[in-house]
Amino acid sequence: MKIIKKYNLKSYYLGDNNPKIFYGLPKEIKFCLNCSYSNQKPNSEQEYKHSISKKKPLIKFDEQNICSACKISNYKKEIDWKTREKELIELCNKYRKNNGEYDCIVPGSGGKDSMFASYILKYKYKMNPLTVTWSPHIYTEWGKKNFYNWIASGFDNYLFTPNTKVQRLLTRLSMENIFHPFQPFMMGQMYFPPKIAIKLNIKLVFYGENPTDYGNQSKEDKTSKKNLDYFSVKNTEDIFISGLKINELKKYGLNKNDLSNYFPPKIEDLKKKKIDVRYLGYFIKWEPQKNFYFVSENCNFLPAPERSVGTYSKYSSIDDKMDDLHYYTTYIKFGIGRATYDTAQEIRNGQLTRDEGVKLVRKYDGEYPFRFEKELFEYLSIDKNTFGKISKKFKDPIFDRDYLEILTNKFRSPHLWYFDKKHKKFILRKSI
Amino acid sequence: MISIIDYGVGNIFNIKKCLNNIGEKFIVTNSERIINDSNIILLPGVGSFGYASKMLRKTNLDKIIKKNVKKGKFLIGTCVGMQLLMDQSYEKGIHTGLGLISGQVEHLKNLYSKKNEAKYPCIGYSKLNFVKNNLKIKNETNNKCFYFVHSYYVNTNKKFIIANNKYYDKEYPAIIQKDNIIGLQFHFEISGNSGQKLISEIINYSKK
Amino acid sequence: MSVNLRIIPRLDIRNNKLIKPYQFEGVKEIGNPITFAKKYFKNNADEILIMDVVASLYNRNNKIDIIKKISKEVSIPIIVGGGIRSLEDADNLFKNGADKIALNTAVLENPNLIKKLSNKYGSQSIVLSIEAKRNSKNNYWEALNNNGRDHTGYEIVEWAKKNIKLGIGEILLTSVDNDGTLKGLDINLIDYFLDKISIPTIVSGGMKDLEDINKIKNIKNLNAISVGSLLHYKKTNIMKIKFHAKKYKINVRIK
Numbered sequence A: 001m002k003i004i005k006k007y008n009l010k011s012y013y014l015g016d017n018n019p020k021i022f023y024g025l026p027k028e029i030k031f032c033l034n035c036s037y038s039n040q041k042p043n044s045e046q047e048y049k050h051s052i053s054k055k056k057p058l059i060k061f062d063e064q065n066i067c068s069a070c071k072i073s074n075y076k077k078e079i080d081w082k083t084r085e086k087e088l089i090e091l092c093n094k095y096r097k098n099n100g101e102y103d104c105i106v107p108g109s110g111g112k113d114s115m116f117a118s119y120i121l122k123y124k125y126k127m128n129p130l131t132v133t134w135s136p137h138i139y140t141e142w143g144k145k146n147f148y149n150w151i152a153s154g155f156d157n158y159l160f161t162p163n164t165k166v167q168r169l170l171t172r173l174s175m176e177n178i179f180h181p182f183q184p185f186m187m188g189q190m191y192f193p194p195k196i197a198i199k200l201n202i203k204l205v206f207y208g209e210n211p212t213d214y215g216n217q218s219k220e221d222k223t224s225k226k227n228l229d230y231f232s233v234k235n236t237e238d239i240f241i242s243g244l245k246i247n248e249l250k251k252y253g254l255n256k257n258d259l260s261n262y263f264p265p266k267i268e269d270l271k272k273k274k275i276d277v278r279y280l281g282y283f284i285k286w287e288p289q290k291n292f293y294f295v296s297e298n299c300n301f302l303p304a305p306e307r308s309v310g311t312y313s314k315y316s317s318i319d320d321k322m323d324d325l326h327y328y329t330t331y332i333k334f335g336i337g338r339a340t341y342d343t344a345q346e347i348r349n350g351q352l353t354r355d356e357g358v359k360l361v362r363k364y365d366g367e368y369p370f371r372f373e374k375e376l377f378e379y380l381s382i383d384k385n386t387f388g389k390i391s392k393k394f395k396d397p398i399f400d401r402d403y404l405e406i407l408t409n410k411f412r413s414p415h416l417w418y419f420d421k422k423h424k425k426f427i428l429r430k431s432i
Numbered sequence B: 001m002i003s004i005i006d007y008g009v010g011n012i013f014n015i016k017k018c019l020n021n022i023g024e025k026f027i028v029t030n031s032e033r034i035i036n037d038s039n040i041i042l043l044p045g046v047g048s049f050g051y052a053s054k055m056l057r058k059t060n061l062d063k064i065i066k067k068n069v070k071k072g073k074f075l076i077g078t079c080v081g082m083q084l085l086m087d088q089s090y091e092k093g094i095h096t097g098l099g100l101i102s103g104q105v106e107h108l109k110n111l112y113s114k115k116n117e118a119k120y121p122c123i124g125y126s127k128l129n130f131v132k133n134n135l136k137i138k139n140e141t142n143n144k145c146f147y148f149v150h151s152y153y154v155n156t157n158k159k160f161i162i163a164n165n166k167y168y169d170k171e172y173p174a175i176i177q178k179d180n181i182i183g184l185q186f187h188f189e190i191s192g193n194s195g196q197k198l199i200s201e202i203i204n205y206s207k208k
Numbered sequence C: 001m002s003v004n005l006r007i008i009p010r011l012d013i014r015n016n017k018l019i020k021p022y023q024f025e026g027v028k029e030i031g032n033p034i035t036f037a038k039k040y041f042k043n044n045a046d047e048i049l050i051m052d053v054v055a056s057l058y059n060r061n062n063k064i065d066i067i068k069k070i071s072k073e074v075s076i077p078i079i080v081g082g083g084i085r086s087l088e089d090a091d092n093l094f095k096n097g098a099d100k101i102a103l104n105t106a107v108l109e110n111p112n113l114i115k116k117l118s119n120k121y122g123s124q125s126i127v128l129s130i131e132a133k134r135n136s137k138n139n140y141w142e143a144l145n146n147n148g149r150d151h152t153g154y155e156i157v158e159w160a161k162k163n164i165k166l167g168i169g170e171i172l173l174t175s176v177d178n179d180g181t182l183k184g185l186d187i188n189l190i191d192y193f194l195d196k197i198s199i200p201t202i203v204s205g206g207m208k209d210l211e212d213i214n215k216i217k218n219i220k221n222l223n224a225i226s227v228g229s230l231l232h233y234k235k236t237n238i239m240k241i242k243f244h245a246k247k248y249k250i251n252v253r254i255k
Helices: A068-077 A081-095 A112-124 A141-152 A164-178 A183-200 A218-222 A246-252 A256-262 A267-272 A288-299 A322-334 A338-348 A354-364 A373-380 A384-393 A401-411 B012-021 B032-037 B049-058 B061-070 B192-207 C033-042 C064-073 C087-095 C105-109 C112-121 C156-166 C187-194 C211-216 C238-247
Strands: A104-107 A129-134 A156-160 A204-207 A276-279 A417-420 A425-428 B002-005 B026-029 B040-043 B074-078 B103-107 B122-130 B145-150 B152-156 B161-167 B170-178 B181-184 C006-014 C017-019 C029-031 C048-052 C078-081 C100-103 C126-135 C140-145 C150-155 C170-175 C201-204 C224-227
Touching: A068 A338, A104 A112, A104 A183, A112 A129, A112 A141, A112 A204, A112 A288, A129 A141, A129 A183, A141 A156, A164 A183, A164 A246, A164 A256, A164 A373, A164 A384, A183 A204, A183 A256, A183 A267, A246 A384, A288 A338, A322 A338, A322 A373, A322 A401, A338 A354, A373 A401, B002 B012, B002 B032, B012 B026, B012 B192, B012 C064, B026 B032, B032 B061, B040 B061, B040 B192, B049 B061, B061 B074, B074 B192, B122 B170, B145 B192, B152 B170, B181 B192, C006 C033, C006 C201, C006 C238, C017 C033, C029 C033, C033 C048, C033 C064, C048 C064, C064 C078, C064 C087, C078 C126, C087 C100, C087 C112, C100 C105, C100 C112, C105 C112, C105 C140, C112 C126, C112 C156, C126 C156, C126 C187, C140 C156, C140 C187, C150 C156, C156 C187, C170 C187, C187 C201, C187 C211, C211 C238
Parallel strands: A104 A129, A104 A204, A129 A156, A204 A276, B002 B026, B002 B040, B040 B074, B074 B181, C006 C048, C006 C224, C048 C078, C078 C100, C100 C126, C126 C170, C170 C201, C201 C224
Antiparallel strands: A417 A425, B103 B152, B122 B145, B122 B161, B161 B170, B170 B181, C006 C017, C017 C029, C126 C140, C140 C150
């Protein structure tokens, strides 16, 4: 195994009681007693600050080993949703234009959540939403159909497709530096709606669920407003994309023209235009599977014709082929794959018992992204034909399975993984 | 007292439920003594004839049943139980039956021409065509539908046939009788209320 | 056709609750399966189809209790499917009220299972459950398994014929695309499949309203229809379906 010899397998001995810990993760691995999350789960952060050296903000577990996402879920059971709805109605009344102009923005790609949000805002709360989409890396066949079905069910849509060469290069660099294929996309996708809001003078932006549902720090659950810090910056010099600073990205031929779409808006601009970003999930009890049924019946949303890689689910986040690789990387870095995410959410919402969730995690988590492998590798390859001399900046410009393996083994935290000499493979030290 | 023969073959669960519903006392047994003591014997059966007849011989129940029938006890065979009354069956080889009514068990397709569209097994509800009514079944019962699910049928002498089932354009025996031996090709126990009524009337006939 | 068209309510269950998936996804709860089964039996259902939609996913079999309880309430045939992968699983079900069993996922990994089961119980008790998904690119229907989650790689007629040879007696053909959607029975699928297959087939998936009966009245050898959403969401009832069928000169069993 010439590939594995390149790495210091000493770090991955089963018997090591003090293995190295990457990413600032907690040493002891614990699992939530209610859902399937482990305490290694990272929370979302200000993406433009995301670099390999930065310690990740983490989900919190209490003394009873219940995670913060489950606590929020319990707390939500006590909420008076009628009151919350009243607040939504007041908010809509405040912003509704009734003159043919758009009065709110709903970001999305044609998934069940954005379909649901735009549908009720338009048909129940009589708003005039403009839906906005930052194009997925590579649309799945069914994702594309759902996107068109979304528009067909009665919405205007503003689709922005970034320069594929730039997105490919950034995605590849992100894999190299932080083993995170989605990071640049997340920046583009997150900053696009508020920037469009500023440009088109549409003050109100509606996101769907609140990230505290997934464990983010709970300051945010008591308000419907999304903290503007998430997508604004004072100084562009502070920005990291793909784990690199702007002047480092110059080395790869990426200049301000290429990168400005990935920059967050300036906070003064947001404040000047009075951009108001809200979570619909504050006003309406957000239940993803319920939303799935709703949009299937009302907007012609179609679940995928097969389960997604790494999970059992067919309705959650099914539009981007890059997802398959993304969840593989989270499994490598944190021991948390797609099935963990899907089961955790469904356990909290009552569609799975914890026992069922555990079985599903054991069955599907960390599944190798076979199905779109070829296309994804082509996307990540910085070939000479397309990229010219930039291709030479990469020791291994062509991305293939062997190269993925080399890269994968760089990012496994030794405190999560050990190397089984007999079967010649890496195994999680502690699984659910 | 009705003895339901327990020989490892047959959906006894539903038969028990049915007899309970009509208030008939029964016992599920393979004991010679109990069978000798009862006046009605019910022989259920699902699955393959070969396996069923092998099990009857293995448990000696074939001899016990024949002995009791000779004594005049009533024997009601249902589905494969009815087929077992015959001399032999051609299902997956040649297998010997109880030989209590002369005839053989053959595949339904033997009845039809090659061009015929009939599908096998025959599955579903069908009305019976009564040829005679020796069993004194009430009119309102005998014009109901009963559940058939089988690929083999009983080929026997007309004189034993009480009622036929018409499947596509051919008929085959659904109820047969020779003195104290009765055969039902369909499943009375899963033919709804009609099935319950029918078995109740046949049992009453057997009691007299 | 001399056997009557059977109308079979379909009960998808998970953890003893009646649920209704949409295109084989989701576990929306509808109510107590025993109550529904009893109601359908009283309303002239011909059989009851009970599918445990998560058994193969969790590799478990916890439905014996519910089958027993439903079986006590009805005296019509019960078909049970979901996660059946051994002779023992089948034994257990037949002992506790099942009249027929339906298999799918286990059959791909273990084709011999069909042979073993049909040798012991007779092929008339063994139903192959085909989850048919249209592949529009290649213009055919593929058989899925694991409750619409995985591919078998087989085209549906090919899959059916292979298993008929091994000893199945009946087929349950469900349209994955239409199931749970109330957009109508997939007539193209039914037409395509029925005239190539020599054993009785129950068609299922998407029945929308009584007019679907009109659409299928000319399909030869349509043996049975299984209905889910249309009944569970109380948009019509079995007697109405049967009377409608009678109107179109289709033979049905009416109590």
